[in-house]
Amino acid sequence: MHRFSAGLLTPEGEGGLAVFRLDGDGVPEVLDAIFRPKSGKPRTTDVPLFGTLFDGDVKLDEAVVRVHATAPTARADISVHGGAWVSGRLEALFARLGAAPLDPDAASDFPRRLGGGLLRREASQLLERAVAPRQVSLALALLSGTFTNELASIRASIASGAADAKVILPRVETLVARGRFGLACASPPTVSLVGVPNAGKSTLFNALCGENRAVVAPRAGTTRDRIEAPMIAGDDAVALVDGAGLRDASDPVERAGVALAVESAASADALIAAVRADLALEEQESTLTLARNRAAVHVVTMGDVADPNPVVAALARRGVPALVVARGDARSLETLRRRVVAATPLGAPFVTAQPMPWLPRHLRALGATRAALEAGARAEAVRELDLLLGDAS
Numbered sequence: 001m002h003r004f005s006a007g008l009l010t011p012e013g014e015g016g017l018a019v020f021r022l023d024g025d026g027v028p029e030v031l032d033a034i035f036r037p038k039s040g041k042p043r044t045t046d047v048p049l050f051g052t053l054f055d056g057d058v059k060l061d062e063a064v065v066r067v068h069a070t071a072p073t074a075r076a077d078i079s080v081h082g083g084a085w086v087s088g089r090l091e092a093l094f095a096r097l098g099a100a101p102l103d104p105d106a107a108s109d110f111p112r113r114l115g116g117g118l119l120r121r122e123a124s125q126l127l128e129r130a131v132a133p134r135q136v137s138l139a140l141a142l143l144s145g146t147f148t149n150e151l152a153s154i155r156a157s158i159a160s161g162a163a164d165a166k167v168i169l170p171r172v173e174t175l176v177a178r179g180r181f182g183l184a185c186a187s188p189p190t191v192s193l194v195g196v197p198n199a200g201k202s203t204l205f206n207a208l209c210g211e212n213r214a215v216v217a218p219r220a221g222t223t224r225d226r227i228e229a230p231m232i233a234g235d236d237a238v239a240l241v242d243g244a245g246l247r248d249a250s251d252p253v254e255r256a257g258v259a260l261a262v263e264s265a266a267s268a269d270a271l272i273a274a275v276r277a278d279l280a281l282e283e284q285e286s287t288l289t290l291a292r293n294r295a296a297v298h299v300v301t302m303g304d305v306a307d308p309n310p311v312v313a314a315l316a317r318r319g320v321p322a323l324v325v326a327r328g329d330a331r332s333l334e335t336l337r338r339r340v341v342a343a344t345p346l347g348a349p350f351v352t353a354q355p356m357p358w359l360p361r362h363l364r365a366l367g368a369t370r371a372a373l374e375a376g377a378r379a380e381a382v383r384e385l386d387l388l389l390g391d392a393s
């Protein structure tokens with residue numbers, strides 16, 4: 001007697017993603033044996049969980065597992081990367097665990113639930129260009145239908161006329177509120193380094209991205225161009241930007257570089273303000289002004305040249321906490337990376353398993369939906385959601 005059945009729901013070896021369905025009373029036991037959720041949280045129905053699949057001690061792939069709440073039997077969908085290797089290994093594993101082939105009835109809701117439309121294609125592209133685990137986790141959650149299902153459900157409530165706008169609006173607003181986080185997950189937020197010339201910005205830049213990209217030299221005004229490189233911290237990626245130091249430059253090329261740096265800083269999602277320990281704060285006002293009222297992490301550099309404590313204390317008196325980073329100290333660099341990520345929208349208390357918009361197009365459509373609902377224009381709200389869903393609804 002088979003205690004579960006298993007089968008591939010997606011076309012064999014064709015997509016960037018493969019979805020397996022497990023069905024039957026033995027499913028919880030099988031999941032306990034092969035899946036370790038990253039959060040360590042217990043499985044809850046209908047909440048996609050990101051984690052790792054194991055065959056014994058061998059890691060097979062990262063996966064999103066979603067246990068169905070409404071199926072007649074225990075049922076779960078496992079989303080993994082596409083391609084023959086992972087699928088083949090999983091099929092062999094399920095067979096060894098005693099799986100029967102998946103009954104077509106147990107798979108029949110799949111095309112409707114997953115949707116094959118624009119949102120799905122967008123999520124596949126996100127998966128393809130992901131450089132950090134959080135992007136993979138968002139893409140897999142989206143492919144399992146988090147955002148699509150919530151949009152379809154909101155659309156149905158509006159179209160049926162059953163629910164009051166007062167009930168629907170908060171659901172739309174909840175999605176909008178996650179937008180900054182969603183966009184930052186999908187496309188790394190930018191973080192600009194600012195500071196006076198020779199503050200050690202390029203040294204920090206290279207150390208933070210783990211690459212020697214920016215030229216470091218004792219001559220002030222060395223960096224002029226805007227240089228960008230990915231910085232990975234924990235599960236996240238941000239785009240780190242280095243540029244010219246802030247000063248009144250006489251050289252026209254350097255002056256153009258300073259203007260570019262100020263512009264980069266203005267449009268960045270967060271700043272790293274490099275403050276020299278061996279220079280009075282009064283001589284670094286340009287740095288502090290740029291970072292005022294911004295998401296910023298203040299770093300005291302040159303702590304080996306001068307005692308950093310007076311500058312740290314002077315900053316504290318202005319209500320600005322600062323981190324002392326010694327050149328080449330891996331631990332303080334890692335602390336800095338984490339604080340930098342926390343200063344961007346990625347620091348918001350959301351998780352990728354929640355439905356959320358993650359492209360500007362999504363946010364615009366949700367804004368239009370909200371406006372239509374506020375104006376009592378239900379038909380228009382439905383139309384906006386249809387556009388957003390594309391051919392998925």
Ligand SMILES: Nc1nc2c(ncn2[C@@H]2O[C@H](COP(=O)(O)OP(=O)(O)O)[C@@H](O)[C@H]2O)c(=O)[nH]1
Binds near residue numbers: 201204218220326
């Ligand atoms: N003693 C010391 N020198 C540093 C430190 N950080 C950078 N430097 C040196 O200071 C000079 C300017 O550094 P750089 O990173 O180019 O500064 P930037 O102009 O802000 O980009 C270079 O000669 C670096 O080697 C530090 O923490 N301590």
Ligand SMILES: [Mg+2]
Binds near residue numbers: 202216222223
């Ligand atoms: Mg530099």
